[in-house]
Amino acid sequence: MQVDMMAIYVPDLNFPFMAEAVAYAEEHWPEELILDDWKGVRNVLLDDLSKLNNLGRPHTMFTGVVTLSRDWNDLTDDDTKPLVELFDDAIGIFSTDQFISSELWGGRGGGSMYYCAHCGGCLGVKKCTACGMTFSDDGYRTGWGIPMPPKLIKQFRDRGHQFALDPERLLPR
Numbered sequence: 001m002q003v004d005m006m007a008i009y010v011p012d013l014n015f016p017f018m019a020e021a022v023a024y025a026e027e028h029w030p031e032e033l034i035l036d037d038w039k040g041v042r043n044v045l046l047d048d049l050s051k052l053n054n055l056g057r058p059h060t061m062f063t064g065v066v067t068l069s070r071d072w073n074d075l076t077d078d079d080t081k082p083l084v085e086l087f088d089d090a091i092g093i094f095s096t097d098q099f100i101s102s103e104l105w106g107g108r109g110g111g112s113m114y115y116c117a118h119c120g121g122c123l124g125v126k127k128c129t130a131c132g133m134t135f136s137d138d139g140y141r142t143g144w145g146i147p148m149p150p151k152l153i154k155q156f157r158d159r160g161h162q163f164a165l166d167p168e169r170l171l172p173r
C-alpha cells in the first residue's frame with residue numbers, strides 16, 4: 001500500500017482546547033514532557049527492496065522521525081566535517097511510533113531520507129546506491145542521499161533489524 005507521508009506528518013496545530021491540554025499535562029505529568037527545542041526534523045525510511053509490490057515498489061519496514069539540534073540547511077552548508085558526521089552529531093530523538101513522530105514533527109518542514117534494509121545504503125531513484133538492488137520509481141526519492149549515521153544504525157538494530165551487510169562499511173574513514 002502506498003502511504004502519503006505528508007498526510008500523516010502535517011498536524012493541525014490549532015486544535016480546540018490545546019492550551020488547556022498543555023496546562024493539564026504540565027500540572028499532572030511534568031516529568032514525561034519533553035521541551036520542544038530542536039531545530040529540524042527528518043523523515044527516515046528503511047525500505048526492503050527484496051519485497052516489491054505489484055508496481056515494483058519497495059516495502060517500507062520502518063518509518064521514523066529524527067529530531068536535529070541544527071537546521072538542515074545549516075548542516076548542509078557546514079563543510080568542517082563529512083555531512084554524515086554532522087548529521088549524526090545533531091541527532092536527538094528518533095521514533096518510529098506514528099503518534100510520537102507526528103508530535104516530534106510539530107508542523108516543521110523537513111525532507112525524507114530513504115535507506116536500504118539489506119545493506120543500509122541510501123536509495124537512489126530506482127536502486128540502492130550501495131548494493132545495487134533495484135525497484136521502480138514512485139516519484140518520492142530524489143536520488144540524493146548520505147550514508148546512514150551511526151546513531152540511526154543503532155536505532156534500527158535496537159528495533160531488531162538485522163542488516164545483511166554492515167552499514168558502517170559505508171561511513172567515511
Ligand SMILES: [Zn+2]
Binds near residue numbers: 133
Ligand atoms: Zn542496499
